[in-house]
Amino acid sequence: MSVDINFQNVTFTYEGAQLPAVKDVDLTVTEGEIILITGPAGSGKTTLCSCINGLVPHFHEGELQGDVFVRKYNTRTSRVGGLASIVGMVFQDPESQLVTNSVADEVAFGPENFGVPREEINQRVTQALLATRLEGYDEREPHTLSGGEQQACVIAAVYAMQPEIYVMDEPLANLDPEGKAQVLRVVVEIAKERGKTLILVEHALEEVLPLVERVIVMNKGEIVRDGPVEEILEAGDIPFVFTRPPVVRLGEKFGLKPLPISSAEFYAQFQSRYAAEISPFEVREKEPIPEGEQVIKIEGISFSYDKSANHKGEVLKDISLSIAAGEMVAILGRNGSGKTTLIRHIIGLLQPHKGNVVVLNKDVAQTPTYELAKNIGFCFQNPSHQIVSFNVRDEIIFGLKAHGIKPEEYESRIRESLEFVNMLDYIDAEVFDLGKGQKQRIALASVLSLRPEILIVDEPTTGQDPRMAQEIFEILQRLNEAGTTVLIITHQIDYAAAYARRAIVLSEGSILYDGSIPELLMKKELMQASALEMPETTKLASLLSPHGVPPWLVTLQELDQAISKLVVAANGN
């Protein structure tokens, strides 16, 4: 097997940075390997990828030590364009990589640059769209596609360039579960069919681990682990760096070998090891949904972006719901099901053409948004859209000023809100220097500084590593415990289940489900219909449910306890 990529003692420091982004990296990748690179945010994964296709050092400026060879070319002396004919790169955010006005143009862009004759370009476009299941999308505008389709389009564009090496930097991060499944399928088919090298950077271990052969774990710019999947999994967790999926950890705890990755594997091994007897089904007390004062009342609203009288294509159809003070509610549903449209009505960014919305006893139709914003905090998906200052302190003051808070209170409010999001150390930091997760928390802090009674958060965890995602959910939980009503749109049903009690599932503009999350987890058809991915732990719980494990368990701890009971029972007999 020939060597595809060779890093020889590579260290790279971005211009102006104190510490190197990758440090002392030695790495050899042979042809046809499928590799997962994982590690916390800021561990140098993206920089490593940029080294392979020559963006480092040709686009990102800084100091490069050591040499990177792609096939026989030294990246230092090769042009990015030349390397692009060997290395196909897919980045995290699909929207930022789509540069033309139609899908076919997008796919043709690479081959055009390579001077491929027109007839062959057309062939390649057809092939690439077929391979990514985008047939018939030729003339669609890329930015009107769903996230999964957009990412598939980016992959098609890279596929049409016929590279020898595919490098994908968190291709699943910005997608909903359905999009993830779609893209993953495409990625695997391409890698397997063409026998090309594939390097996949991902946090979504559960999804990706079954597909790869080799795992590399990075931390602080260094490769801390490198080896076959089984070996890496057996070597255990590294705190704050590498956390194996819950099913793997449970497998280790209960002595299953080889370590199971999926719930089905776990169950098969578990059964053969412990012939667990069926114990009576114990039903956990359902936690009651608190009944407080109704702070949000939505009555029969319908909404359409079509402003003419017939309201074609309603995005919301006759939705009614009410939310009590002190609740924490997860809003779930596939992309385009109307989640964001719905929450925009709560703060008056959109007005329904039918029905009405009352929030904190104010009619939203009669109250301007800036008035409502006094008591309702609203965090958008992309924190960059709401941050207006260059400095963290100024950013929070900006909001306080707009709401006429007395200047004496500024300092205490700033400290209080930053402390809440664990960012007090960053009080004088420049916004530019912050990572996405930190920006998200600053945006949250500037909303919290106004002490809202209701907090609405739109997908706060997209594109963040598991630890940051968990931290955000913990912040929301603390807020909720302090009495704030929290509404959160999310695709991460495992976190939602662990932190929220009530879920509202939207589908095509209607409410498909409104009730407790454990009950939702037991409705498999409904979950499937809404493209809600059942957490692997819940799948396991449901497999074990004939043995008395409640099928709605989500967290590792809950499942651990339940299985321990089973094991004790089995050994007791």
Add this chain to the structure above:
Amino acid sequence: MAIEYRKGSSFLHRLDARTKILMFALATVVAVVIIDPVIMGILFLLLYWIGSRAVERDYLNKNLRVLVVIFLTFSMFQILFFTPDDSYFLFYLVPGKEWVAVTVEGIIRGVAVFFRFFSVVLSVHLMLYSTPPVDLVLAFTRRTKTREVLSEVGTVLLVGLLFTIVALLSWPEEISNLPLASGLRVAVVGLTALLTALVLQRVGARGLPPEMGVALTLGFATVGILSQQTQKITDAQKARGYDVQPKNLIQRVQVLTALLIPIFLATLERSQDISIAILARGFDYNIAERTYRRQLRFTREDYFFITLMIALLLAGITLNYLGIGNLTEQLILRLIAG
């Protein structure tokens, strides 16, 4: 309302981008040459008819409606101030003081001016509605290094011939005043026309460098995304509690900065993203040898359309040559006199 490309498959949509650029150029020349209101009116209606089959009439009208007022003003000026000495006087606008005479010729010219301006603008609109911006840019971009000598020579000869005819018909007196033998005169005119055609052809064939063409294409694709982003940012600021349209001027400036900073940053971010994306897809591989998926191709419809436009132009010039360019005006004056 933005004037932007609308998908479709009408006659106009099927025409080559270059034909439509030519349509705009010829419509401009025709509007200069033809001064008769009735002919111009018919041409305008013809264009409008073609246009209404390409895009919905509502949409077409919406963008034209704004211009009616402007062009009516132009017409008014023409009516009020085009008063040659020998023109047929109708009445004074301010009767007591004998100010601002209105004449028959003025009215006729005014109507003609209205249609002439409108035809030019309409042809631009139609071009933009029915042609993807990518194709327009492509038409201006240098696409191929190999030169098709035969078709180039053909084009130069054809355009040269056209120019010669135009020149002979338009400036017969000037040409006959040339201090040369009559055969030589025509030859000189022909040669000049041929040279002009050659220069034009060279400039046209050269086109924009491919880098610039691609950059323009990417620019067109970005406009939509940036405007979406601007909307998102405005919403985010509203939700943070800014009154986006305050009455107080100082507050309004403050709000504007609150919007401008994130929009500015988003735009910067986007341009950074694009440069990474196109580099990773081999943009600097070998730009001079770049190929194009989209193909500009003349069909029979294109040739038909171009021929029609040229015929119209020639007809207009011939009318002027024969001294009946202002046919309607002459007829009306004769009616009044008779």
